[in-house]
Amino acid sequence: MKRLFLFVAGCALATSAPAIAADAGSTVQHVVASKAYKGAVAALDSGHDQWVKDIIAITQIPSPPFKEQVRAKAFADMLRQRGLEASIDEEGNVLALRKGMQGGPVVVVSAHMDTVFPEGTDVTVKREGTKLMAPGVGDDSAGLATLLALVDAMNAGKVQTESDILFVGTVGEEGRGDLRGVRHIFTKGAWKGKIGAFFSLDGSGLQDMTTGGTGSKRYHVVFKGPGGHSYGAFGIVNPMAALGTTITELYKLQVPTDPKTTYSASVVGGGTSVNAIPAEVWLDVDMRSESADELAKLEKQFLAIVPKAVETENAARSTKPGKVSAEIEPIGDRPAGHTDPNADVVRFAQAAYAAEGLKVRTGTASTDSNIAMSLGIPAITMSRIADGGRAHAPDEWIDTAKSPNVKLKRILLSTILATAGVP
Amino acid sequence: MKRLFLFVAGCALATSAPAIAADAGSTVQHVVASKAYKGAVAALDSGHDQWVKDIIAITQIPSPPFKEQVRAKAFADMLRQRGLEASIDEEGNVLALRKGMQGGPVVVVSAHMDTVFPEGTDVTVKREGTKLMAPGVGDDSAGLATLLALVDAMNAGKVQTESDILFVGTVGEEGRGDLRGVRHIFTKGAWKGKIGAFFSLDGSGLQDMTTGGTGSKRYHVVFKGPGGHSYGAFGIVNPMAALGTTITELYKLQVPTDPKTTYSASVVGGGTSVNAIPAEVWLDVDMRSESADELAKLEKQFLAIVPKAVETENAARSTKPGKVSAEIEPIGDRPAGHTDPNADVVRFAQAAYAAEGLKVRTGTASTDSNIAMSLGIPAITMSRIADGGRAHAPDEWIDTAKSPNVKLKRILLSTILATAGVP
Numbered sequence: 001m002k003r004l005f006l007f008v009a010g011c012a013l014a015t016s017a018p019a020i021a022a023d024a025g026s027t028v029q030h031v032v033a034s035k036a037y038k039g040a041v042a043a044l045d046s047g048h049d050q051w052v053k054d055i056i057a058i059t060q061i062p063s064p065p066f067k068e069q070v071r072a073k074a075f076a077d078m079l080r081q082r083g084l085e086a087s088i089d090e091e092g093n094v095l096a097l098r099k100g101m102q103g104g105p106v107v108v109v110s111a112h113m114d115t116v117f118p119e120g121t122d123v124t125v126k127r128e129g130t131k132l133m134a135p136g137v138g139d140d141s142a143g144l145a146t147l148l149a150l151v152d153a154m155n156a157g158k159v160q161t162e163s164d165i166l167f168v169g170t171v172g173e174e175g176r177g178d179l180r181g182v183r184h185i186f187t188k189g190a191w192k193g194k195i196g197a198f199f200s201l202d203g204s205g206l207q208d209m210t211t212g213g214t215g216s217k218r219y220h221v222v223f224k225g226p227g228g229h230s231y232g233a234f235g236i237v238n239p240m241a242a243l244g245t246t247i248t249e250l251y252k253l254q255v256p257t258d259p260k261t262t263y264s265a266s267v268v269g270g271g272t273s274v275n276a277i278p279a280e281v282w283l284d285v286d287m288r289s290e291s292a293d294e295l296a297k298l299e300k301q302f303l304a305i306v307p308k309a310v311e312t313e314n315a316a317r318s319t320k321p322g323k324v325s326a327e328i329e330p331i332g333d334r335p336a337g338h339t340d341p342n343a344d345v346v347r348f349a350q351a352a353y354a355a356e357g358l359k360v361r362t363g364t365a366s367t368d369s370n371i372a373m374s375l376g377i378p379a380i381t382m383s384r385i386a387d388g389g390r391a392h393a394p395d396e397w398i399d400t401a402k403s404p405n406v407k408l409k410r411i412l413l414s415t416i417l418a419t420a421g422v423p
Numbered sequence: 424m425k426r427l428f429l430f431v432a433g434c435a436l437a438t439s440a441p442a443i444a445a446d447a448g449s450t451v452q453h454v455v456a457s458k459a460y461k462g463a464v465a466a467l468d469s470g471h472d473q474w475v476k477d478i479i480a481i482t483q484i485p486s487p488p489f490k491e492q493v494r495a496k497a498f499a500d501m502l503r504q505r506g507l508e509a510s511i512d513e514e515g516n517v518l519a520l521r522k523g524m525q526g527g528p529v530v531v532v533s534a535h536m537d538t539v540f541p542e543g544t545d546v547t548v549k550r551e552g553t554k555l556m557a558p559g560v561g562d563d564s565a566g567l568a569t570l571l572a573l574v575d576a577m578n579a580g581k582v583q584t585e586s587d588i589l590f591v592g593t594v595g596e597e598g599r600g601d602l603r604g605v606r607h608i609f610t611k612g613a614w615k616g617k618i619g620a621f622f623s624l625d626g627s628g629l630q631d632m633t634t635g636g637t638g639s640k641r642y643h644v645v646f647k648g649p650g651g652h653s654y655g656a657f658g659i660v661n662p663m664a665a666l667g668t669t670i671t672e673l674y675k676l677q678v679p680t681d682p683k684t685t686y687s688a689s690v691v692g693g694g695t696s697v698n699a700i701p702a703e704v705w706l707d708v709d710m711r712s713e714s715a716d717e718l719a720k721l722e723k724q725f726l727a728i729v730p731k732a733v734e735t736e737n738a739a740r741s742t743k744p745g746k747v748s749a750e751i752e753p754i755g756d757r758p759a760g761h762t763d764p765n766a767d768v769v770r771f772a773q774a775a776y777a778a779e780g781l782k783v784r785t786g787t788a789s790t791d792s793n794i795a796m797s798l799g800i801p802a803i804t805m806s807r808i809a810d811g812g813r814a815h816a817p818d819e820w821i822d823t824a825k826s827p828n829v830k831l832k833r834i835l836l837s838t839i840l841a842t843a844g845v846p
Binding site for chain 2: 175216218230231234240241246247260264266267268269270271272274275276277278281284285286288331332
């Protein structure tokens with residue numbers, strides 16, 4: 001089923017779901033009607049309690065930013081217990097291949113292992129009926145457990161696929177992690193150039209999937225100067241003035257609302273005492289866009305503002321004891337991208353939702369799929385859980401109610417199997 | 424000697440020392456020739472070791488900003504041991520009156536009790552020959568010990584003065600203390616309206632005295648806004664933009680070089696995460712001038728810039744979830760002022776230096792004298808020690824060599840006695 005791996009280069013935006021092409025619908029119907037799928041679905045049902053246990057076990061292994069090692073080791077073991085040869089790559093990602101009949105470009109099914117919560121956060125899961133509460137219980141511990149449930153189901157149904165499926169737990173999806181795990185897989189690791197489709201299990205609900213990746217560029221700008229006594233050294237350059245000009249000029253920029261493009265001067269700091277001209281101040285800036293072109297344009301404007309502000313300050317006051325300078329450190333780079341609304345992965349997912357009587361909306365977000373999308377590789381991010389909320393907050397919760405979650409897993413399974421191909 | 428308490432309202436600046444008026448010179452000569460002065464001077468000489476012991480004892484009682492109580496109690500006891508009725512006022516200042524023969528406006532002789540060093544700083548004094556080293560050993564522990572030496576000398580010489588002399592240890596001279604001790608004495612305490620001349624023993628060297636008070640106004644400005652997601656909430660007002668405009672507009676201001684007037688945007692902070700429009704950012708600003716008028720003018724301009732910047736931001740972006748606002752908190756207010764170069768205190772000090780064969784320069788600084796100067800009360804700040812350095816630094820030092828320090832104390836004593844009047 002080589003046609004599945006057509007690299008889409010079109011630029012239309014996935015603003016509304018198209019009618020599902022007949023062949024996508026029939027491919028999903030073919031999957032759903034197969035004996036293997038039926039066996040797998042039965043295992044999704046009977047494996048529900050195990051899935052809940054897995055969520056709890058994974059959630060309770062702390063996995064702070066840049067410290068995913070312990071959870072990665074445990075997750076690799078959980079994949080091995082399911083008969084897969086799991087390994088951990090140089091970046092810390094867990095990878096386990098489930099061989100297909102034909103080989104060729106692989107289908108990646110992934111969830112991320114990092115949470116936003118720092119070391120020492122109490123990650124004990126609390127239960128109220130079907131509701132589970134803990135920091136990170138949904139994002140993305142539930143995604144990892146759902147991935148394991150899909151492996152269990154495929155094994156139980158003795159599902160054979162045409163393409164290989166690579167099950168992945170990624171590191172560094174959140175914040176300063178900056179998609180480092182998935183970026184490594186697509187640009188440096190052993191699977192570089194060999195991936196034909198990408199699924200990320202992230203987010204919640206039975207209504208949405210992510211087909212657009214918001215791109216972002218983040219910078220930490222440090223303005224330095226000679227510093228000195230506020231009274232005695234008055235008249236010398238002040239890096240604070242360059243910082244002020246940078247903010248002022250940034251906030252004069254006009255950006256399009258469609259494709260949505262944004263900026264934010266977010267965090268600021270520096271200086272030591274009210275009676276001293278500071279020697280160092282700094283500013284963190286966030287820029288985002290649905291469009292890689294608009295993001296690049298905005299970034300270029302910002303990167304011109306900073307040296308201009310420095311130059312203006314050095315021209316305005318004395319540089320005798322030293323000049324003002326700026327160090328621009330990139331602290332985030334998530335490429336924008338989107339998956340064509342006519343890409344097979346999108347149409348299969350729509351058909352899979354339709355087969356369960358549901359209509360799915362497409363949207364834009366920043367997820368592991370960004371990297372694939374930016375490289376033109378068909379990618380979508382589908383829900384990890386049927387219902388949940390307060391991700392990134394200490395009171396994060398999910399609802400593990402059986403019926404909607406088994407339904408979601410059926411949708412995920414049929415979408416993935418349609419993409420990988422079944423005999 | 425009522426003429427000594429002439430309230431000077433002239434505006435000429437003490438930029439160069441005038442020729443010493445004949446009557447100032449003869450008044451100091453009269454003091455120096457008196458039997459009482461000679462007895463006092465003998466005690467300055469014989470009391471040298473006690474003075475060194477007092478410096479060490481005072482230095483080793485920690486006196487962090489706003490925590491001068493322990494040192495105050497000890498200093499009051501040291502005054503009592505010298506036969507004075509010392510008391511501690513509502514603000515924490517130590518006050519001890521040495522009665523004169525006539526009463527009337529009092530002459531204040533003061534040093535400050537607070538240091539810049541936080542609790543827990545090791546204030547153990549180290550000795551190398553005549554050199555003493557410890558945080559705060561000079562500023563202003565040596566000033567307090569010198570004040571005690573003057574009391575000892577006056578007692579030993581059985582010196583009688585026409586005016587009462589009020590010996591004072593002040594709190595809150597440094598930094599955020601904002602001259603609160605001396606301010607209380609002049610504007611609220613029992614001696615309000617009753618002070619005719621003011622001496623602060625602060626600074627070091629045998630060349631300088633302070634006749635001008637640099638005024639300063641300091642503000643902590645907190646800019647608040649609704650805050651929100653950097654991408655999702657883009658388009659709403661950002662308090663950071665108002666902060667940027669405030670800095671930019673401040674640094675457009677032109678201020679005179681004479682009288683020297685300065686400003687500094689010194690410390691900045693706020694925001695929580697690069698992916699969030701901040702709900703709160705803040706800025707600390709310092710403004711100073713030798714001239715009260717210029718300082719008031721600068722302050723007025725700054726206080727107009729902040730609301731204008733807020734208004735500009737509220738007009739530039741959506742205020743639907745809330746407006747940007749600014750809270751302007753004064754964190755420092757030291758009035759500018761100066762003592763007329765022809766004021767008796769200045770001329771007596773010049774004559775006292777001249778009597779020891781020394782020429783003294785006049786300068787401007789921020790000391791306890793600022794408050795008196797701003798109220799038109801003749802005030803000067805004279806050295807506490809003949810040689811020292813690195814005040815406010817952990818490696819602060821003074822040299823207690825006998826000869827120059829006894830000389831300095833003779834100069835202080837004759838200046839004070841000329842001001843207070845001796846029969």
